[in-house]
Amino acid sequence: MVKRSLAELALMKALSTGGDFAELFFEDRVNNTVVLRGGKVEDINSGRQHGAGVRLFKGLRSVYAYTNDFEEAGLLECASRAASALEYAPQIREITLTGSIAANIHPIRRLPGDVKNAWRTERLRSGHAAMSAVSAEIKQTTLRYADSDQRVTIANSDGLFVSDRRVYSRVACSAVASNGTESQTGFNGPGAMRGAEFADNLDIDGISRDAAETAVKMLHARVCPAGQMPVIIDKAFGGVVFHEACGHSLEASFIGRELSEFCGKLGQRIATDKVTAIDDGTIPGEWGSLNIDDEGTPTTRLTLIENGILKNYMVDKFNARRINMPITGSGRREGYMYAPTSRMRNTFIAPGEDDPDEIISSMDDGLYAKKMGGGSVNPTTGEFNFAVDEGYLVRGGKIAEPVRGASLIGRGSEILMKIDRVGREMAMGQGMCGSFSGSVPTNVGQPMIRISSMTVGGR
Template identity: 45%
Template sequence: MLAEALVGEVLGRARSGGADFAELYVERWRRRGMRVLNGEVKEATSGLEYGAGLRLFYGSEVVYAYTNDLTPQSLLELTETLVRLKGLAGQVEASGTGGLDFRKQIPRGLHTPLIPLGAKDKRYRLERLLEAESGARIAPQIKQVQSSLTEWEQEVLVANSTGAWVEDRRIRSRVNVLAIAQDDFGTQTGTSGPGLSVGLEIFDLYPPASVGRKAAQQALTNLRAKPAPAGTMPVVIGNAFGGVIFHEALGHLLETTSVAKKASVLSDKLGEKVASECVTYIDDGTTPHGWGSSEFDDEGLPTERTVLIENGVLKSYMVDRWGAERTGLRPTGSGRRQDYTFAPTSRMRNTFIAPGDTPLDKLFEGIEYGLYAKDMGGGQVKPGSGEYNFGVKEAYIIRHGRIEEPVRGAMLVGKGPESIQKIVAVSNDLETAPGMCGSLSGSLPVEVGQPHLLISEIVVGGQA
């Protein structure tokens, strides 16, 4: 995307101006989207982004700036501007590459799509979205259906003053369906939204009609549900998106973004027991075609499988370059950013609780009265402590070990570091689900997941 000589000159000038480390991040990004509401196209968009960001380290202190003008003059002016912030502009060499001999790494194509995004036209996409709507029209109570497709192609170049040169290509696709059900007593919604690092084979992996049907079934279930009870009780949390609780209330506490600042209750806990022995918690950037996967992170390091908690013991944090400087820990390929307008920070990729050995039906045995939170929704988390409250999109009462009537409006309230110690059984039916996570370095695609699991007690907010 940029000439090697220009990249070398930018980094060389930064180093000659006093920076201990310099990194140039360049990206080209194309996004497409289509949204259909009740059979009518409401949006069909396509956009291009192109820009670069320059990051300089002075010890553990960092300065960052970006531009969408990638001419040599603009990039060199950007370099001088950043160096000037440290009062060393007079030392910047007029030219030169800093003697860098780049070690180039090219992606192996681990997540290459089977059907490229350019292989089909807009009509093909529209037909698939109409199939999703048709699949959702399973009852007269379904009054409105919205289906959408999001796609992006991202090309990335990361080069730094150690001589690293990394290129990566990322392609992602996601289908979303929202179904609204209504009767004389109220209105309820249901959603379904699979996504992966794939091309248009997303429609083969997740047939559109089945995606629509799943959303509609959830809406109809909630339409006949009674208000949820309130109180402290055992809770079985469903697999796949059930993992969002521990993503938000635990995962963020394990990023060096908070750990290095001592802003996490899990700082300085390596080697200590922090969870139930049946819990192994993993963040994996290498999952084939995972929604949050890539071959390299946004700092140019290979992604990896990082075991964060093993059998209840804290083994690792998610470490970016800045976090490594502050803590002395090894980087784990966890540096991520939304785009070139953000400096990278340590972020989750595909984070999940590993499968256990408890058969699913055994999770419910012995529960006299509890809640089955089959599908989780959004919520709020208090940074640092992991205190959370999350809505449940689909829930059922557990009575005498059996799943009984559906309930709606349930909230789960607790603290992540405490809840993970109260997990008493984990099933073997691991599934994952895509989502978008916002933090200091912007909004990123992440995958959450877990098998079904039983927590001995959680405060359930509902209607007493």
């Protein structure tokens, strides 16, 4: 993508005003999206993102500049723009880059460029048929097939010069059920760090039917009552609870500036002893996996919490300077338009020992959140919220009628100490996580868990 000699020149230019570390990030990415709405191909949009970022550190100062232009003049101008933020004598006088290609632990069988959009649309058509067959109340269907092929080269003043290729595929289906006066939606959106083989092996009919069934069930559901109650959150995308309630607050971007409620808590109990939580970028082919992060560091498997004790934070290069801890291969960014920072990869609560039937039967009255929607958190106060896409009331230890419109709120540090059951079977779900460095693919995951008491928003 870029010659080593030019990268060396650009790094030296960036460091000409006294920076103590410089990094280049080159990205060339082809995206493709096909949208089928109501069974008809509505949008096909594809294109190429192409740009380079120059990052510079001087102590605890960070400078970032980016451009679309990879040619020598454009890149060097971008490097000088970054350098212009500092006014010191140069410290580093020589850089020798050593080239490498990141070891690939996520092999791709069929590249997105090797299949035609006609093939993608046929895959989606079958999902539309499956959704429509669920009920006459399904009034709208949308299926989206999105893939991308991202090539990156990362070089830095420590001599790193590494290239990687990340291929992502995702199929998302959403169904709207309506009775004329009210509408409800259902959604599924599996994805992977894989090529077209992902959609080949995916049960598109199954996930489509399931989304349509949720929409119909919720159309006929009563509105969730509000109040304090015990809550069961089912496996897979339910892991968004941990992601919001705790995960963001363990990112060094918040820890490093003492803006997290988990600052200074390493080695201390922050959760019940049933809770072990992992952030793992190494799982082959998973949506949040990587070979190397966006700073060129090989990805890792990191234990965040072990039996309730806080063990690790997720650490990027810049924030490593603030908290004086080793980096964890967690430096991520949406693309060249963002400087990287510490982000989650595949983040999940590890399987426990509780039996799902017992978890429900011993609860008495409460809420069973079968499918979770998205959420958000304020890491400084720990306040989080998320939406329940498909919920049921539990009465006398038995799952009762479906309810809609529920949201769950609380504080991360409090909810972790209220997890009183962790089931045996872990599963993951896919999401796009947005933060300082843009939107990146992350997996959330967990077994079924139970929280002894939570604020449930409803009517």
